[in-house]
Amino acid sequence: MLSTRSTEIVRATLPAVGGAIGEIAPLFYEKLFAAHPGLLRDLFNRGNQASGTQQQALAGAIAAFATALVEHPETRPDAMLSRIAHKHVSLGISPDQYPVVRRHLFEAIAEVLGDAVTEEVAAAWDEVYWLMANALIALEARLYEQAGTAAGDVFRPYRVTGRLAETAEVTTYLVQPLDGGPLPASRPGQYVSVQVQLADGARQIRQYSLSGRPDDALQFSVKRVTGEPDGEVSHHLHDRLAVGDTLMVSAPAGDVALADGDAPVLLASAGIGCTPMTGMLSHLAATGSRRRVISVHADRSEASHAFRADLLQLTEKLPDAVAHVWYEEPEGAWPADRTGYADLSRIDIPAGTTAYLCGPLPFLRSVRAQLLDAGVAASGIHYEVFGPDLWLGQDG
Structure with a gap:
């Protein structure tokens, strides 16, 4: 005080x-x-x-x-x-x-x-x-x-054991501890930091959400960032990181993690924000959860939608789950009421729902407002944002 x-x-x-x-x-x-x-x-x-x-x-x-x-x-x-x-x-x-x-x-x-x-x-x-x-x-x-680490000592060397192109812009990596030791504990929705040495000698660090739960590896996914400036680490990983390479990876962290319980859960994402939500959905499916699960995702198009097949497959594995998807630029036949931005007004959101959000700040603001209008308690809405949190400390 x-x-x-x-x-x-x-x-x-x-x-x-x-x-x-x-x-x-x-x-x-x-x-x-x-x-x-x-x-x-x-x-x-x-x-x-x-x-x-x-x-x-x-x-x-x-x-x-x-x-x-x-x-x-x-x-x-x-x-x-x-x-x-x-x-x-x-x-x-x-x-x-x-x-x-x-x-x-x-x-x-x-x-x-x-x-x-x-x-x-x-x-x-x-x-x-x-x-x-x-x-x-x-x-x-x-x-x-x-x-289980000393202060500041969170990075361990990992070997890349798998690499999968999710879309033209998103690649998933599987990594295992180089020393053959056990994987660190993690919670669905958390992220890891990845440290790479760039051409100029800098050792830059970025955070990537755990996008799945394989038994013998950590899985994270990286979107190639283009713009002003381009993402130097994402380009390095996409262009240079191959199976067999070594990578420095931190212990998992992140305060936005799926809570245990039986209450209904809503997972809302836009773009690459689907990565932690896929991790949460994977956990729910793997544990045989009987919770009411509502997935909401918004993307530019089917081609840019990473984990599109996973979303459908994991939803089908759950006994009480439904997925709602919006595309701004549909590439084929697509319902008019699912074209454009995510609209939760016609979705039946049960009382007591806990919501997890991840995506660009305008998406987070819009979805949070819609959830509040639908009667979801403010205390039950949790969000993750990639990069510096410009919403931190604000009322939203």
Whole structure:
């Protein structure tokens, strides 16, 4: 809990800090990478830095945490902290990195806000930082313990044992521990981090959802990312990673995982967001679940729809499951009411449904609103987003 005096100061200065956080975050990263260039080369996603999305995510998280401290002092934003902690553990973040971040962040705050950052103001925001940092360090310690690894030591060498083209843009990889040891425990819906060495020597890391549950391997799927800039890791994996190669893979992580129970479940995805949903559906089918399962997927066309056959086959294996699919550009005969964007208004969604969402942010916002309109409790709607979470801390 934030001290009374610091609460007053943070409340008074939050508009100024919040208003300037868009300047503070990029300056912080500039200072951090100037002092520690290896972090950009081997830890942070260079594509997200170039696009600015990582800066936006950091700014949103800091502002949301500070706002929560002053508006709801008796509670802690655990959902937001859990999301960040899982991502940190998947990257191998360790406690000794938090003082480094603090130093460069506060240098950026002081430079942007100037004389407004008095000793008293700096002390109050220092309290905010360490409340957040120490909460994350504690959460991450528990996650490392559950994974059976030391803090920061999450990567193991794996051998690629299978490669399958799902679509022209999506490839699935099967990997097994190089030492022949057991696979790490995972929950349906989680992801792994993959580290590759690129042509310039950088060791870049990306997260990919576990897209199935083979007995003797981890399975993840990668979409080739094209745009400004192209996805350097996805292109490397598609163009260079072959069966027999070795790959560094982290222990599974992720706070959006299918919960046990008998309640109805709705799995909604768009595009490559189908990967964690396929993992969840595979688990339900493999365990003989009798839950009511509703799958909703939206895609550009049949050709771009990865795991299309899996969706149909897994749905047929479940005794009480149904799949609804929308295509923006159908390639053949296709119902008019399933053309365009996903529309849940005519789907019968049972009371007590728990929903899991994955896809682009506009899709997540649209589907969440439709689920709320259908009577699904906000607490029962969980989402996963690839890349920096620009929804973090927002009401949606």
